Amino acid sequence: MNKILRLIRSSFFPERCPYCGKTIEYGKTACDICIRKLPEAYCKNFVKGGYPCCSPFFYKGIFKNAIKLFKFDGFEQNSEKLAIALARTINKEYADIKFDVVTCVPMHPKKERIRGYNQSKLLAKDVSKLISVKYEDLLLKKKNNIEQHKCLTAAERRENVKNVYKAIDNDKIKGKTILIIDDVLTTGYTLGECCKVLSENTNAKIYCATLCAKNNL
Numbered sequence: 001m002n003k004i005l006r007l008i009r010s011s012f013f014p015e016r017c018p019y020c021g022k023t024i025e026y027g028k029t030a031c032d033i034c035i036r037k038l039p040e041a042y043c044k045n046f047v048k049g050g051y052p053c054c055s056p057f058f059y060k061g062i063f064k065n066a067i068k069l070f071k072f073d074g075f076e077q078n079s080e081k082l083a084i085a086l087a088r089t090i091n092k093e094y095a096d097i098k099f100d101v102v103t104c105v106p107m108h109p110k111k112e113r114i115r116g117y118n119q120s121k122l123l124a125k126d127v128s129k130l131i132s133v134k135y136e137d138l139l140l141k142k143k144n145n146i147e148q149h150k151c152l153t154a155a156e157r158r159e160n161v162k163n164v165y166k167a168i169d170n171d172k173i174k175g176k177t178i179l180i181i182d183d184v185l186t187t188g189y190t191l192g193e194c195c196k197v198l199s200e201n202t203n204a205k206i207y208c209a210t211l212c213a214k215n216n217l
């Protein structure tokens with residue numbers, strides 16, 4: 001984009017730091033303060049069922065705020081910048097793995113209409129461009145359950161995700177090496193359930209990545 005176009009764009013849609021929301025110069029991925037807080041190390045976990053998961057950030061401070069801005073405050077454009085950090089972690093952790101397809105944890109269509117976007121799909125699509133692997137919708141959410149973060153106990157979270165997801169087309173999954181993306185890893189029940197559905201009778205290899213994780217092994 002040339003300088004004049006950038007100037008016009010930034011006066012209408014100022015670039016913002018995805019971690020704190022402050023206005024930043026066009027082309028930067030974070031403000032000078034937040035960029036110094038981006039960690040070198042990342043989180044590693046296993047979701048339910050033993051599937052690996054890597055996440056660039058621990059879910060606290062500016063990273064918890066980044067999720068709030070991106071997911072609840074409507075800053076869907078932050079996906080592009082956040083995906084850079086996520087793709088960097090994926091490239092490190094899964095350096096030896098050749099993915100066939102990137103997908104996301106789906107949102108129920110009714111909820112997606114209300115929010116206007118599925119934050120996990122935006123992240124997954126941006127990551128797919130950055131790591132040069134095609135994006136495909138592989139799962140759908142057939143039941144509009146209550147949100148996981150509204151469940152009080154681990155047992156409730158475990159029950160809440162059961163029989164909620166469905167594979168769209170097993171032929172697109174069979175024998176594939178799949179990277180599934182979500183925004184936050186909490187107990188790992190949601191991703192675990194998605195991995196289970198993806199791997200049922202498909203011989204697919206599934207790996208997970210999320211922007212933030214509440215735990216670190």
Ligand SMILES: [Zn+2]
Nearest residue numbers: 017020031034
């Ligand atoms: Zn910032």
